[in-house]
Amino acid sequence: MDKKRKIIHIDMDAFFASVEQRDNPSLRGLPIVVGSAGKRGVVATASYEARKFGIRSAMSSLKARQLCPDVVFVSPRMSVYKAVSEQMHEIFHEYTDKIEPISVDEAFLDVTQNKANQSLAVVIAREIKDKIKTRLNLTASAGVSYNKFLAKIASDLRKPDGLATIHPSVAQKFIDTLKIEQFWGIGAVTAQKFHKLGVYTGADLRGCTLDMLLTNFGKAGALFYKFARGEDNRLVEQRTSRKSVGCEETYIKDLVTFDEIAQELEPLTDDLVKRIERHSFEGLTLTLKIKYSDFTVRSKSVTRTCESWQSREEILKGALDLLEKCDNAQPLRPVRLLGLTVSNPLIGKDSPKVFYDPRQLRFNFDTEL
Ligand code: TTP
Ligand code: MG
Secondary structure, rough: OOOOOOOEEEOOOOOOHHHHHHHHHOOOOOOOOEEEOOOOEEEEEEHHHHHHEEEEOOEHHHHHHHHEEEOEEEOOOOOHHHHHHHHHHHHHOOOOOOOEEEOOEEEEEOEEEEEOOOOHHHHHHHHHHHHHHEEEEHEEEEEEEOHHHHHHHHHHOOOOOOOOEOOOHHHHHHHHHHHHHHOOOOOHHHHOOOHEEEOOOOHHHHHHHHHHHHHHHHHHHHHHHHHEEEEEOOOOOOOOOOOOEEEEEEEEEEOOHHHHHHHHHHHHHHHHHHHHHHOOOOOOEEEEEEEEEEOOOEEEEEEEOOOOOOOHHHHHHHHHHHHHHHHOOOOOOOEEEEEEEEHHHHHHHHOOOOOOOOHHHHOOOOOOO
């Protein structure tokens, strides 16, 4: 097993909320929620002051207000968060180009070889945190270890403004103490399945045979078997960030009625959803393109502030709305091509958060690595 790699995981603290508090001093020190306050609104994130009341990401705004009637709602400004994300990446690139973004505020860096010729990853992690603080006026937490799975857990150990290393010498003992839900890829459903099999901790997981894990969890079982032993050879994958996902169709016979056009949006949406899934793409803007029989082209877009276009129902509804906006002329002009695209990326998929009770920590997370 390769224990010589040096991986850093960086995760910004209460990201959207911290940016809002940075840019608007009157919000500092207050319990704030970034999200929409409406009846059907959800919490994107909560400031640390709001978390004290039990407010969490993905909670309904209604519930958040019940928990803390004084909570201040702030609308998300996605373009600002994306700009901050780019500034973070500029800092990362000062050390390495081996960067794998996993969401707008999280990334893995492989600094085994690095531009600073620094042999200690923990020194680089500290410098990155310092630069984020001085240049961006924000705090990040960093985790350092020899693989991605442990680096990610490490960045959570001392949040906010934390820095922790999981050295190979403590890794196995530490992993044994983890709850099963803290392992990568184990969400609520898989955790329940493990519980039914009597597996609650990392030590329990290490006691499972590979056969048993493969039988119960398929291919993922092999991964869990390795994680329990501190093995995770997945590379930090430098991603060329995809800007959009789309598809289009030219019709042999022009589409002439509104219903005909609307009907063709269904297979087009199916195709788009497949592509979105294949690329794990999260984009905020949906665009409908129409080419008429005279070869003129029109397109209309709709942009959401926070939530990416994923589900078939939502995309189809969005496309139909755009169609109505695109072509309300009577009679309709014959259509020879339709295109549907999702763009304006949110970078990558958010991975589930793990929580670790700091009171349980009995390990040295300051060993240099
Ligand atoms: P996270 O890194 O999961 O959360 P966070 O940065 O707000 O807080 P922490 O200090 O615990 O890391 O997510 C980053 C941003 O992504 C977050 O600020 C808002 C957004 N987000 C959502 O919009 N919905 C969600 O359900 C989650 C989890 C995050
Ligand atoms: Mg974060």
